[in-house]
Amino acid sequence: MENILEISNLSKNYKDFSLKGIDIALEKGYIMGFIGPNGSGKSTTIKLMMNLIKKDSGTIKIFGLDNDQNNLAIKERIGFVYDENHFYEELTVKEMKDVISPFYRRWDESVFKQYAKDFELPLNKEIKNLSKGMKMKFSLAIALSHHAELFIMDEPTSGLDPLVRSELLEVLQSLLQDENKSIFFSTHITSDLDKIADFITLIHNGEIILSKTKDELLEEYCLVKGSKKLLSGHRPENLIGLKQNDYGFEALSSSKKEIIKQFGDSVMIEKPTLEDIMVFYTRRGERRVSSY
Amino acid sequence: MNIMISNTSDEPIYLQIVNQIKEQIVQGELEESQLLPSIRNLAKELKISVITTKRAYDELENEGFIVTVAGKGSYVAAMNKEMFRETKVKMIEEKMTEAIATAKLVGVTLEELQDMLKIIYEG
Numbered sequence: 001m002e003n004i005l006e007i008s009n010l011s012k013n014y015k016d017f018s019l020k021g022i023d024i025a026l027e028k029g030y031i032m033g034f035i036g037p038n039g040s041g042k043s044t045t046i047k048l049m050m051n052l053i054k055k056d057s058g059t060i061k062i063f064g065l066d067n068d069q070n071n072l073a074i075k076e077r078i079g080f081v082y083d084e085n086h087f088y089e090e091l092t093v094k095e096m097k098d099v100i101s102p103f104y105r106r107w108d109e110s111v112f113k114q115y116a117k118d119f120e121l122p123l124n125k126e127i128k129n130l131s132k133g134m135k136m137k138f139s140l141a142i143a144l145s146h147h148a149e150l151f152i153m154d155e156p157t158s159g160l161d162p163l164v165r166s167e168l169l170e171v172l173q174s175l176l177q178d179e180n181k182s183i184f185f186s187t188h189i190t191s192d193l194d195k196i197a198d199f200i201t202l203i204h205n206g207e208i209i210l211s212k213t214k215d216e217l218l219e220e221y222c223l224v225k226g227s228k229k230l231l232s233g234h235r236p237e238n239l240i241g242l243k244q245n246d247y248g249f250e251a252l253s254s255s256k257k258e259i260i261k262q263f264g265d266s267v268m269i270e271k272p273t274l275e276d277i278m279v280f281y282t283r284r285g286e287r288r289v290s291s292y
Numbered sequence: 293m294n295i296m297i298s299n300t301s302d303e304p305i306y307l308q309i310v311n312q313i314k315e316q317i318v319q320g321e322l323e324e325s326q327l328l329p330s331i332r333n334l335a336k337e338l339k340i341s342v343i344t345t346k347r348a349y350d351e352l353e354n355e356g357f358i359v360t361v362a363g364k365g366s367y368v369a370a371m372n373k374e375m376f377r378e379t380k381v382k383m384i385e386e387k388m389t390e391a392i393a394t395a396k397l398v399g400v401t402l403e404e405l406q407d408m409l410k411i412i413y414e415g
Contacts, residue, residue: 177333196339196340218304
C-alpha cells in the first residue's frame with residue numbers, strides 16, 4: 001500500500017517539551033485518529049507537518065514528497081482545518097473566501113458554492129459573528145473546495161456540539177468514498193473516532209505510545225478489575241495505568257488473552273473505549289486528583 | 293440487504309456484518325450473483341471504519357460466500373448455500389456426539405434424550 005503520509009524519526013526540542021523521534025505512517029484511503037491529552041505533542045506534530053515550524057531532525061514525506069523541498073506543491077493538495085479561528089474577523093465569509101481562493105490553483109468555486117449551501121453558510125456575515133460550529137464549517141468548506149487529497153485536522157471538533165460533530169464525521173466519511181483520499185484527525189474527544197477511524201495513533205509526552213488499527217486495539221486490549229489480593233503474586237508491569245482504591249484495583253492490559261491466562265475468571269474483564277485506552281496510558285500513576 | 297450494528301455487543305463489528313450477510317445469503321434474501329455494496333459505501337452507511345467493512349468482506353470471501361472482482365465489486369457467490377448447510381450439519385453432529393457422551397456418563401437414556409431434544413427444539 002502506498003503511504004500518503006510518512007513521518008520518520010521526527011524531533012523538535014523546546015525548553016520545556018520535546019517531540020522525541022516520532023514515526024507515523026498513513027495509507028491512502030484511510031482515516032487516522034491522532035489522540036493524546038492536552039500538551040502531549042499533537043499540535044506540534046501537525047505544525048511540523050504543515051511546515052509552520054522548523055523540525056530539529058527527521059523526515060516528513062507527504063504524497064511521497066519531502067515537505068521541506070516541496071512545501072507549496074504539497075500544500076496545494078492538503079485541506080487544513082484548524083481548531084482556532086485563523087481568518088480575519090472583520091471580513092465577511094464571502095470576502096474571506098475571495099482572499100483565500102486565489103492561493104489554490106485547483107480552487108473550485110462550484111464545489112465551494114455547494115458546500116456553502118449544504119452547510120448553510122451565511123456568506124454576508126462577518127466572521128466574528130459566526131458561531132463556533134459555523135466557523136468550523138467555513139474552514140471545512142475551504143478545505144474541501146480545492147480538490148485536496150489529504151485532510152489534516154487539528155482538533156476540529158473541540159468546543160462543538162454533538163450535532164455539528166456528527167455532521168462533520170458524515171462529511172469525512174463521504175470524502176473517503178474516494179479511495180485516494182486520506183484524513184489525519186487530531187482530537188482529545190475520542191468518541192468521535194470510536195466509530196469511523198481506521199487507525200489510531202496515541203501520543204503522550206512527545207512520544208508515540210501506539211499506532212495500529214482501531215479494530216486490533218479494541219479487540220486486543222481490555223480493562224481488568226479485581227480485588228487487591230490478586231495483585232500480590234502478579235508482576236504489575238503487564239498492567240497499564242494500574243490504580244488501586246480501598247476496594248480493589250483497575251488497569252488496562254494490552255493483551256486480553258494474557259489476562260485470561262493469568263487471572264482466569266477471578267477478575268472482571270471489559271471491552272475498553274478509546275478514551276479508556278488514552279486515560280490509562282497517560283494518567284499519572286498512583287497520584288490521585290482531589291479537591292481541597 | 294439489512295445490517296444492524298450493535299455497539300454494546302461483545303461480538304466485534306466485522307463479525308456482526310459477516311454473520312448477518314451469511315444469514316441473508318443462506319435464507320435466500322441475498323441471491324446468487326447479486327452485487328453487494330462497496331466496502332467504502334457500506335462503511336459510510338453504517339458509520340463504521342473502512343478497515344472494518346474490508347475485514348468483513350475479506351472474511352466472507354475466504355469462506356466462499358462472496359467473490360470480489362477487481363474494479364467491479366463483490367458478488368454473492370454461487371453454491372454456497374449447500375456448502376454452508378453441510379458445515380452446519382457437521383457442527384450439529386459434533387455437538388450431538390458431545391451431548392451423547394455426557395448423557396452416557398450420567399446414565400441418561402436415549403428416550404430421555406429424545407424427549408429433551410423435542411422439548412428444546414419446539415421451544
